Structure formats: structure tokens, C-alpha cells
Amino acid sequence: MDTQILAAVVEADLGAARAQMALSLGWHIIVACLGVGMPAITLIAEWRGHRTGSPEYQRLAWRWAKAMGVLFAVGAVSGTILSFEMGLLWPGLMGIYGEVIGLPFAMEGIAFFIEAIFLGIYLYTWDRLPPVPHMLSGVPVVVAGVASAFFVVTANAWMQQPVGFDVSNDRIVAVDPWAAMFNPATPPQTVHMILAAFMVAGFLMASVYAVALLRGRNDRYHRLGFLIPFTVAAVITPIQIGVGDWAAHFVAENQPAKLAAMEGVFDTGRGVPLHLGGVVVDDEMRYSLNIPNGLSLLAHWDPNAEITGLEEFPEEDRPPVNVVHWSFQLMVGIGFALLGLAVWQAVAWWRFRTLPRSPWFLRAAALSGVASVLALESGWVVTEVGRQPWIVYGVLRTSEAVNPAPGLVYGFVVVSVVYVVLTVATVYVMRRLARDGPESVAPQERDVTDHRAT
Incomplete structure (x- = not known):
């Protein structure tokens, strides 16, 4: 009985550690995406303001810059929590493999400080520098934000495809941090994440102005506030779908158990159908719409290609199928819905040089921000839960690292309370910033004609 109680306690602690990490990552990644995408979108607005002489662009850029400052501070808090959690919750990972994956975390720290320094310069010098030097001061913010995302994701990619070390007498030897950082999973995973960050930032920002347009605020300020970020996200969406296909092919070749869980495939075979919807019951996919040979074709460009089923893996080595399958379905479904929304806007702009006139377009656009976040979170569930029970794929189990x-x-419980407080505080501050109407101006708003002379 004592052994059973001890096992139950250990299992509860493992579940708590995983839940805490999921909460922290799921919360931080939203703010991180805004930190990656918002600076570029803000610079586009500022650049257009100087090119066209329209004060609305300048006012949008100033408001977004203030929001960037708030979100950067919040992201620094949640990122600090995550850095402590890596060591406190998973000493079996960091204690053994820290020297292998320490390089990208160190590089991310450098990128973070560069971003912080230049964000401060960008905000402080808004009315103290001529337009071109001021915009140039924002470029390192964009580059450092993208670099931060890249370095962090390389560490996660290594957990999917661990390389850059050897094992001798149960010890890690021949460590190559550069090989570990640029592991085979790095290209598809980093590109997929960075594009997702721009999509989330663009659709989230646009959704705020879509709501305003639905409420009748159809002035130039709100139209531009919608059009700039939405266009950025819309252009990236079809590219992201192509990159997602690249990432899925990588999974098919290197993580067959994850692919089988994504599609609920238990029996190894050729010409395997693609399952749309459905739920796994007693190791069998039910209630799904099946596209004949679809999975074999998409995974290997061959309708008769063999797909490895979960039957090939011990039960204790299988990820939770329904969670992975439905997360994947949700991510893909939302991705194609956002693609449809992007095409809708593109057709209307091509034909009439304006936004679609239907209120249904704005209603859908108002939901696009939340939808993009759901797709982002679902994608990470597929990535992380689909790797289970391994924290380092095929090498170290999650239960051994906790x-x-x-x-x-x-x-x-304590961390959950912290995130509730952080969420309330962030929403409160952002709502306070939103109270400034379109008539508000940037500090000492410049005369664009004088700027062109400068």
C-alpha cells in the first residue's frame, strides 16, 4: 500500500509539473508572438506615415509602440518564470543535457538584451530623432525579436531530434553545441514558429480594429489600423501552410509515432486514408470522414506509401492519441479558414481596391485573432504532447527528468495565481492605452513635409 501511495504522489507531481510548464509556455507564447510580430508591423505603419504624409499612420505607430513596451515588460516576467521552471521542474533534463543545449539559451539572452536596449531607444527618441534614424533604431528590435524566437525554438527542436553528443559509460561526452542547435528539426520548426508569430500578431491586432469597424468607427484611422496588420498576416498565411506541409513531412520521416497519433493510425499499412474528424475508441478511429490514400499521399507523395501504425510501438511509448489528433485537426482547420479569409480580402482588394463590403467579413476578421491563437496553441500541443512520453525524443523520458x-x-497553484494576476494587470493596462481615440497624436507629432526635407 505504501508503494502504491508513493507511486500516486509521484504521478501527481509529474502531472503538476507538466501542467505548470504547459500553462507557462501557453501563456508566454502569445506575448512572445506579439513581441516578434508587432515591431515589424509598427515600423511599416511609421514608414508609410513618412511616405504618404498621413498622420493616421503616425498615430497608429505610436499607439502600437506603447503597447509593445507594455507587452515586452510582461513577456520578460513570464520568460523569467520559464527560465526558472526549466531548472526547478526538470533537473533530469538540464542537469544531464544542459551543456548540450545551453548555447541557444545563452544566445537568446543576448538577443533579449539587444531587443530591450533598442526598444528603449525607439520609444524614448520618438520625438528626439529625425525620422530615418528613429526608424532605423527600431530595426534591431525586429531582428532581435526574431532571433530570440529562433534560438529558443532550436532548443525545443533538439528535444525532438537530439544530436550533438555521445554517451559513454552513462555519461555525456563529445558535446557539440552547434550541431545540437542546428539539429535536423531546426529548419522546419523555427520557420514554422516565426511565421506563426507574425500571423498571430497580425490577426490579433487586426481583430481589435475589426470590432471597431463593426461598431461603426469607419474612419481612415481604424481602416488603416485593420488593413496593415491583417495584410501582413494574410500574406504569410499561404506561406505558412506550405511550411506546415514541410514540417509534417519531417514528422513522417523522423517521428512516426507522432504522425500515427496525429492521424489516429494504429495498423501499419499502405494506401492509408486521411482521417478528417473522428475519435479513437478502443484503438480504432471511428466517426471520421476518410479520404482514400490521403495520408500516404500527403506524408510521402506516394498514394501507396507505407505508414507506420501505433501497433509498432509499445503501449507505454505511445502519445495520447485523441489529444494529439484533435489538436492537429484544429490547427489545420483554422489555418485553412484563415487562408479563406485572406483570399476573400485579396479578391475584394483586387477588384474594388477596398475591404470586402460584407459585415460577415469583419465578423470573421474579429474572430481571426482568437482563432490564430487557438491554432498556435494547438500546434504546440501536437509538437509537445505528440513527443510524449519522451522529453528528449527516444533518449530521456519525461518521468525521468521531473x-x-x-x-x-x-x-x-502558486504559479497559476501569478498568471491570473499578470493577465488581469496586462488587460487593465492595455485597456487604458486603448482609451486614446484616433484624434490622439504622437508626442510632438512631426510635420511630414519637414521630415522629407530632413
Whole structure:
């Protein structure tokens, strides 16, 4: 009985550690996406303001810049929490493999400080520098934000495809941090994540102005506030779908258990159908719409290609199928819905040089921000849960990496409270910023004609 109680406690702590990490990552990634995408969108607005002489562009850029400052501060808090959690919750990972994956975390720290320094310069010098030097001061913010995302995702990619070390007498030897950082999963995973960040930032920003347009605020300020970020996200969407296909091919070749879970495939075979919807019951996919040979064709460009089923893997090595399958379905479904919305706008702009006139377009656009976040979170569920039970794929189990100390459940409760407070504070501050109407001006708003002379 004592052994059973101990096992139950250990399992509860493992679940609490995983839940805490999921909460922290799921919360931070939204703010991080805004930190990657908003600076570029803000610079586009500022650049257009100087080119066209329209004050609305300048006012939008100033408002977005203030929001960037708030979100950067919030992201620094949640990122700090995550850095502590990596060591506190998963000492079995960092204690053994820290020297292998330490390089990208160090590089991310450098990128973070560069971003912080130039964001401060960009905000402080808004009315103190001529337009071109001021815009140039924002470029390092964009580059450093993208670099931060790249370096962090390379560490996660390594957990999917661990390379850059050897094992001798149960010890890690011959460590090559550069090989670890540029592992085979790095290209598809980093590109997929960075594009997702721009999509989330664009659709989230546009959704705010879509709501305003629905409420009758059909002035130039709100139309531009919608059009700039939405266009950025819309242009990236079809590219992202292509990159997603690239990432899925990588999974098919290198993580067959994850692919089988994504599609609910239990039996190995050729000409395997693609499952749309459905739920797994007793190791069998039911209630799905099946496209004959679809999975074999998409995974290997061959309708008769063999797909490895979950039957090939011990039960203890299988990820939770329904969670992975439905997360994948949700991500793909939302991606194609956003593509349809992007095409709708493109056709209307091509024909009439204006936004679609239907209110249904704005209603859909108002939901696009939340939808993009759901797709983002679903994609990470596929990536992380689909790797289970491994924290380092095929090398180290999650249960072996977790902190063995009791009481992790209490830490999860405390962190949950912290994130509730952080969420309320962020929403409050952002709503305060939103109270400034379109008539508000940037500090000492410049005369664009004088700027062109400068």
C-alpha cells in the first residue's frame, strides 16, 4: 500500500509539473508572438506615415509602440518564470543535457538584451530623432525579436531530434553545441514558429480594429489600423501552410509515432486514408470522414506509401492519441479558414481596391485573432504532447527528468495565481492605452513635409 501511495504522489507531481510548464509556455507564447510580430508591423505603419504624409499612420505607430513596451515588460516576467521552471521542474533534463543545449539559451539572452536596449531607444527618441534614424533604431528590435524566437525554438527542436553528443559509460561526452542547435528539426520548426508569430500578431491586432469597424468607427484611422496588420498576416498565411506541409513531412520521416497519433493510425499499412474528424475508441478511429490514400499521399507523395501504425510501438511509448489528433485537426482547420479569409480580402482588394463590403467579413476578421491563437496553441500541443512520453525524443523520458521532490502541486497553484494576476494587470493596462481615440497624436507629432526635407 505504501508503494502504491508513493507511486500516486509521484504521478501527481509529474502531472503538476507538466501542467505548470504547459500553462507557462501557453501563456508566454502569445506575448512572445506579439513581441516578434508587432515591431515589424509598427515600423511599416511609421514608414508609410513618412511616405504618404498621413498622420493616421503616425498615430497608429505610436499607439502600437506603447503597447509593445507594455507587452515586452510582461513577456520578460513570464520568460523569467520559464527560465526558472526549466531548472526547478526538470533537473533530469538540464542537469544531464544542459551543456548540450545551453548555447541557444545563452544566445537568446543576448538577443533579449539587444531587443530591450533598442526598444528603449525607439520609444524614448520618438520625438528626439529625425525620422530615418528613429526608424532605423527600431530595426534591431525586429531582428532581435526574431532571433530570440529562433534560438529558443532550436532548443525545443533538439528535444525532438537530439544530436550533438555521445554517451559513454552513462555519461555525456563529445558535446557539440552547434550541431545540437542546428539539429535536423531546426529548419522546419523555427520557420514554422516565426511565421506563426507574425500571423498571430497580425490577426490579433487586426481583430481589435475589426470590432471597431463593426461598431461603426469607419474612419481612415481604424481602416488603416485593420488593413496593415491583417495584410501582413494574410500574406504569410499561404506561406505558412506550405511550411506546415514541410514540417509534417519531417514528422513522417523522423517521428512516426507522432504522425500515427496525429492521424489516429494504429495498423501499419499502405494506401492509408486521411482521417478528417473522428475519435479513437478502443484503438480504432471511428466517426471520421476518410479520404482514400490521403495520408500516404500527403506524408510521402506516394498514394501507396507505407505508414507506420501505433501497433509498432509499445503501449507505454505511445502519445495520447485523441489529444494529439484533435489538436492537429484544429490547427489545420483554422489555418485553412484563415487562408479563406485572406483570399476573400485579396479578391475584394483586387477588384474594388477596398475591404470586402460584407459585415460577415469583419465578423470573421474579429474572430481571426482568437482563432490564430487557438491554432498556435494547438500546434504546440501536437509538437509537445505528440513527443510524449519522451522529453528528449527516444533518449530521456519525461518521468525521468521531473524533479523528484514532493509538493510540486503547490508550486503549480502558486504559479497559476501569478498568471491570473499578470493577465488581469496586462488587460487593465492595455485597456487604458486603448482609451486614446484616433484624434490622439504622437508626442510632438512631426510635420511630414519637414521630415522629407530632413
